[in-house]
Amino acid sequence: MHYEVVVAHRSEYPEPITFARGALLKVGERYEGPEGWDDWYFCAAAGREGWVPAQVFERVGEGVGRALEDYTAREMEVGVGERVVGGRILGGWVWCCREGDSGWVPLACLRALG
16 A cells, blocks of 8 residues: 655664564553553563553463564654655554555555545
C-alpha cells in the first residue's frame, strides 16, 4: 500500500530494541494511551529497551517472553508530503519503506493513496 505522510513523525528512540526469533525478553508494562496503539509492551532484550507488539512474542513466564520472529522497533522519521510504501500493520503502526530507509510509522500520520 502506498501512503502520503500527513503528519510528521520523529523517533524518540535512537537505539531501538532489536532481537532475533527465540530471544528471551523481559516484558514490562502494556502501553496505555489515547492513540489506539493496542497490545504494545515495554520490553528489554540484549541491553536495549523499547516497545514491542504482543503479536511478535509469546509469554513463557511471569514477566518473560520469547520472540516468535525477528523484530526491530526502529521508527522511520518522515515529513509531511513524503510518500512511503507500507507493509505490515501492528497495533496502529505500519512498517514503511522508501529508498534507502525503513521503519515503523504511526498509521495516524499517513493517508492511504489509491
